[in-house]
Amino acid sequence: MITPYLSSILSIFFAFGALNSNCPQTQNLLGVRGPIVFEKTSYNLSWSSHPSATYYKHEYLAKGVNPDQYKEMFMIEFLADEEASPKNMALEKIGSTKDRKKIDPYAFAEGLKQDKIGNDVLINFIQSDANGKAASVVEWNTYRYIKTTTKEGKKGLLLLAISRRGYGKSIPAFLSKIKSQKSTTAAALAMFKLPEISLK
16 A cells, blocks of 8 residues: 555656756765766766655766756665555556556556565656657656665665656657667666665
8 A cells, every 4th residue: 555655755756857957966865886887878976856854866867968858867766764665666657657648649657577575676667748749758767666775774765767768850769779678778777786875
């Protein structure tokens, strides 16, 4: 069962609109050593946020990338709530993405993998900014939700994610490329070594 508190925080774990390039904050709030290297690309901490007492967010981009026009972003988030369930969070994300089909023809989500007790769950999902009109941005994401404990002993939910975007006329080519690489990317994220979290 998802608590009201968890339901409200789910809106934070949402890909579109998460980036806030106007905010200059880039503190290492999670104590994660960088850069993050994923699929041979090196990502540096570009933005961080601590919007509530229990929620922390890091966004990583390759050097020189414009955050408003990124094509690849790596994300690490932590929710300091020992009741938070990776399985429930994943199911909620899949459900909310499928609900978007009413306004977003690109919306699609699938569960990929989870451990036996649902404490390490992997999903794929696609969404766009269509909202009933032609899309200008399509975003493909792989999210990995993991039950974890910080160095200080605080239990909670860790999110590791890779987000990729296609824009305008490049959207068809972007979707074709994603189809050929999504399995490899999902496998890489599933095997990605969990960073050690130390809250700041």
